[in-house]
Amino acid sequence: MRRLLTHEGLLKSIQEQVRFARARFGKSDLIDFVVVLIGYVVSGKSTLLAFYERLARLR
Structure with missing residues (x-):
């Protein structure tokens, strides 16, 4: 995934635009x-909460 994002120039764009609290x-x-x-x-889930709940059930 990292190679693809780097090749497409998306990784650099994300690094420049996304800011984290840490x-x-x-x-x-x-x-x-x-x-x-x-x-x-x-996943097609309507919310992140629904996505994480689905992931939790898969564990």
Whole structure:
């Protein structure tokens, strides 16, 4: 996923535009954030809460 985002120039754009509350947020954390958002969009769930509840049931 990281290679694809880097190749498409999206990773740099996300790094420049997304700001987190934590001062020390590394690249791995950013990728985790993006992967969760992609999973949420692909899941078709109407809210993040519904998405996380579905994930919890899969565990």
